[in-house]
Amino acid sequence: MTQPPVNVTVTGAAGQIGYALLFRIASGQLLGQDKPVRLRLLEIPQAVKAAEGTALELEDGAFPLLAGIDIYDNPKDAFDGANIALLVGARPRTKGMERGDLLEANGGIFKPQGEALNAGAADDIKVLVVGNPANTNALIAQANAPDIPAERFTAMTRLDHNRAIAQLAKKLQVPVSDVKKMTIWGNHSATQYPDIFNAEVKGENAAQAVNDQQWLENEFIPRVAKRGAEIIEVRGASSAASAASAAIDHIYDWVNGTPDGDWVSMAVPSDGSYGVPEGLISSFPVVCKNGSYEIVQGLQINDFSRARIDASVAELSEEREAVRKLGLI
Numbered sequence: 221m222t223q224p225p226v227n228v229t230v231t232g233a234a235g236q237i238g239y240a241l242l243f244r245i246a247s248g249q250l251l252g253q254d255k256p257v258r259l260r261l262l263e264i265p266q267a268v269k270a271a272e273g274t275a276l277e278l279e280d281g282a283f284p285l286l287a288g289i290d291i292y293d294n295p296k297d298a299f300d301g302a303n304i305a306l307l308v309g310a311r312p313r314t315k316g317m318e319r320g321d322l323l324e325a326n327g328g329i330f331k332p333q334g335e336a337l338n339a340g341a342a343d344d345i346k347v348l349v350v351g352n353p354a355n356t357n358a359l360i361a362q363a364n365a366p367d368i369p370a371e372r373f374t375a376m377t378r379l380d381h382n383r384a385i386a387q388l389a390k391k392l393q394v395p396v397s398d399v400k401k402m403t404i405w406g407n408h409s410a411t412q413y414p415d416i417f418n419a420e421v422k423g424e425n426a427a428q429a430v431n432d433q434q435w436l437e438n439e440f441i442p443r444v445a446k447r448g449a450e451i452i453e454v455r456g457a458s459s460a461a462s463a464a465s466a467a468i469d470h471i472y473d474w475v476n477g478t479p480d481g482d483w484v485s486m487a488v489p490s491d492g493s494y495g496v497p498e499g500l501i502s503s504f505p506v507v508c509k510n511g512s513y514e515i516v517q518g519l520q521i522n523d524f525s526r527a528r529i530d531a532s533v534a535e536l537s538e539e540r541e542a543v544r545k546l547g548l549i
């Protein structure tokens with residue numbers, strides 16, 4: 221190992237996403253095959269033993285890039301020196317629950333974690349919030365970390381992005397690698413808007429290639445937006461390996477850059493682009509380069525898209541109001 225290890229803090233390490241995620245981080249898929257990592261795992265005290273069990277298995281993987289594993293039951297120690305923070309630990313939605321129900325239950329977790337990041341994270345910290353409601357949890361953490369640049373706080377809509385690519389590729393019977401420039405707008409919730417009007421398939425506009433408004437409105441959009449609920453219904457538990465895979469994609473691209481001629485979806489603090497109120501953590505198309513991202517500018521937003529983006533953003537504004545009232549931001 222030539223480089224010093226990157227400190228990667230993972231919360232909810234003993235959970236189902238954690239179990240799928242940690243082995244991929246240890247194998248080098250989060251940052252790249254040239255970057256050693258040190259894992260710092262955070263769990264609630266009751267789950268520390270289970271996290272220790274996972275750490276034993278990680279040891280048994282003999283991963284050449286894994287420089288060490290530390291396990292904590294308090295955020296202050298877990299985030300000390302963190303370069304990358306994956307905030308996964310939260311209460312998952314169970315059958316019949318909407319994300320709004322989770323705001324209060326999970327909001328309390330992200331305020332102390334934001335404070336702990338503020339106190340001890342490394343200067344180059346990058347934060348990805350996976351735990352739901354991810355956008356607003358990220359907002360809570362960011363609001364409680366005033367010394368960290370706001371743009372370092374992001375939330376995950378990459379799973380939705382990947383789902384949208386897969387559904388579009390299936391409809392057009394093309395490989396997923398033929399689909400470029402997919403965008404998820406708004407909230408990681410059932411109001412999210414997967415936009416194919418700016419996407420391309422083998423260089424052709426995706427909406428034109430599909431040319432099926434009925435499918436777009438009644439199948440594609442609801443399928444992608446409600447896929448989380450579909451997985452819960454069919455699998456009996458919320459998505460885990462696909463969520464872990466999307467978290468890997470999100471950080472890998474943020475650190476290593478997005479390919480030329482393509483972009484990805486990330487929920488990031490709005491700078492007012494596309495009429496999204498400043499400060500809301502909303503999903504946008506972004507390109508990543510040299511360890512930072514930029515929102516793609518100048519895309520055409522038709523009336524159909526505008527109404528859907530506005531609806532999802534309105535939900536984010538309501539969530540922001542709700543957590544303000546709870547004193548979390």
Ligand code: NAD
Nearest residue numbers: 232234235236237263267309310312350351352376379463
């Ligand atoms: P899980 O219940 O299997 O695991 C969650 C873990 O978090 C548990 O081990 C729990 O002990 C731990 N935890 C709870 N509070 C904690 C705290 N304060 N600090 C540290 N750890 C804590 O859940 P899961 O299936 O792994 O899902 C985790 C979260 O990810 C859920 O909120 C779920 O809804 C969300 N999720 C988001 C996406 C997305 O696309 N953004 C996709 C799938 C799941």
Ligand code: LMR
Nearest residue numbers: 313352447448449458459
């Ligand atoms: C998902 O999209 O699979 C997760 O956010 C789980 C959920 O609650 O929908």
